[in-house]
Amino acid sequence: MSVPIEPHDQRFPVLDPAVLQRARGMLATSASIVAFSGAGLSAESGVPTFRDAATSGLWTRYDPARLASPEGFAADPDLVLAWYADRRRAVARATPNAAHRALAARPDIALVTQNVDDLLERAGCDPTRVVHLHGRIDRDRCHGSCGHEEPIDPAVIVAELRRCPRCGALLRPAVVWFGEALPPEAWERAVAAMHSADTVIVIGTSGAVWPAAGLVDLARSAGAGIVVVNPDADPDDNKDHADIVLRGRAGEVLPALLSGP
Ligand code: OAD
Numbered sequence: 001m002s003v004p005i006e007p008h009d010q011r012f013p014v015l016d017p018a019v020l021q022r023a024r025g026m027l028a029t030s031a032s033i034v035a036f037s038g039a040g041l042s043a044e045s046g047v048p049t050f051r052d053a054a055t056s057g058l059w060t061r062y063d064p065a066r067l068a069s070p071e072g073f074a075a076d077p078d079l080v081l082a083w084y085a086d087r088r089r090a091v092a093r094a095t096p097n098a099a100h101r102a103l104a105a106r107p108d109i110a111l112v113t114q115n116v117d118d119l120l121e122r123a124g125c126d127p128t129r130v131v132h133l134h135g136r137i138d139r140d141r142c143h144g145s146c147g148h149e150e151p152i153d154p155a156v157i158v159a160e161l162r163r164c165p166r167c168g169a170l171l172r173p174a175v176v177w178f179g180e181a182l183p184p185e186a187w188e189r190a191v192a193a194m195h196s197a198d199t200v201i202v203i204g205t206s207g208a209v210w211p212a213a214g215l216v217d218l219a220r221s222a223g224a225g226i227v228v229v230n231p232d233a234d235p236d237d238n239k240d241h242a243d244i245v246l247r248g249r250a251g252e253v254l255p256a257l258l259s260g261p
Contacts, residue, residue, distance in 0.1 A: 015248040015256065023227045023244045023257055030198035030225070035103055036215060037113045037250075040204015040230060044251040045094040045119055051206045069178045073143070077161055077170065084173045085159035088137055091116075092154040096123035099203070099250035102258045109258075110197070112190045114205060114212050116175045131189045133182055133212050135175040144169025182211065194219035201257070202242070203229045204250050216241055229253045 027033060039049035050059045066072040066079065073080045096104075100123035103109060111120060111130045116137040121127050135141075141149040146167035162171045176182055190212075194200065200219045207213040220226055220241050228242040231249050246253045 015246060015253055019244060019246060020253075020256055023246055026199055026225050026227065026244065027201075027257070032110070032196050032198045033106075033108065034110045034112060034193045034197040034200045034219070034224075035203060036194075036200055036205070036219075037111070037115060037203040038205025039115060041099055041113070041250050042094065042097070042115055042117055042119050043204065044097040044099065044249060045117075047091060047094050047115075047117055047119070049204070051208060064178055068175075070143075070180065073170075073172060073177070077172075078159070080172075081161060082159040084137070085157050088152065088154070088157045088173075091118070091137055092157065094119060096120070097251045099254040100125075102254040106258050109201075110193045112193055112215065114209065131186050131193070133176070133186050133190055135173075135183065137173055137175055139174035140171040141174035142167060142169050143172045149174055187211070190215055191218065194224070195222050197222070197224040199225045199227060201227045201229060203254070205230075227257075229257070 039047070043049050043052075048058050052060070062083070066076070067083045068080075094117065096119045100119045103111060103120060104124035107126065107129070111125060113120065113130060113132060114134050116132065116134050118136065118138055120130050138154060139149055139151050140162070141147075142164040144164060144167050146164060146169070148164050148166040150165075150171075163169065164171055194215050195218070197219050200216060202216055205213070207216065216226060225243045226241050228245045229248065229250055230245070231247060246257065
């Protein structure tokens with residue numbers, strides 16, 4: 001499948017061809033490749049990131065303790081649901097970008113994402129291939145303990161407090177909030193992928209949120225090479241454990257990194 005390359009945006013660094021070649025060489029000799037992604041993967045689709053300082057990062061404008069924690073939901077469920085309804089509409093409006101499409105064109109690459117959107121799936125990735133460490137924004141789940149989960153209708157997004165049809169507890173977005181555990185199956189699949197990886201491509205994440213961020217060190221300790229894709233000149237945690245840093249936006253770098261010879 002050929003992947004169209006989008007024009008370069010002058011506000012971002014130009015990809016260094018020599019560094020790109022080194023990264024392509026590393027991938028060419030890797031039997032097992034994992035793409036570990038964060039909000040930067042979906043940034044060019046218009047889904048805001050969380051921590052881009054001076055610009056539009058969600059957590060620079062909103063308080064995660066009020067909007068993305070069990071305590072915030074208990075204190076003001078209507079506020080939390082209204083905020084998630086806005087985010088759900090933004091994700092429903094967004095379309096996959098060139099980075100999602102480049103990953104969809106490489107079914108050999110395992111996908112572990114912190115993103116709660118479904119843009120990888122909508123780009124054509126087999127849903128069973130995508131490990132969502134932080135859940136899915138297009139689903140609701142029971143806030144009690146019965147385990148019920150259901151999809152929402154992206155065409156009819158409402159901020160309405162609803163009850164679990166199985167046990168009567170409140171329903172809430174099926175995402176992981178601050179202070180909550182990651183879904184065990186997703187975590188186990190992610191750890192297994194990191195253990196067997198020859199190369200991990202770390203795409204658009206600040207590495208600020210644990211335990212997800214620790215997966216990169218896990219892979220490195222298990223012997224994987226680390227390639228970071230990020231336009232930030234100094235992606236804090238990432239620079240320390242990267243073998244190769246490709247400075248640029250995911251939508252430009254991934255098509256160049258992952259396309260055929
Ligand atoms: P952050 O917002 O913390 O980091 C986004 C990263 O993407 C930054 O390092 C940016 O430099 C980079 N970036 C921005 N635009 C990019 C582009 N076009 N291409 C590539 N990289 C780009 O987002 P995450 O690391 O994903 O948790 O945040 C981790 C978790 O914190 C999220 O999953 C979310 C949040 O609270 C939950 O929803 C549970």
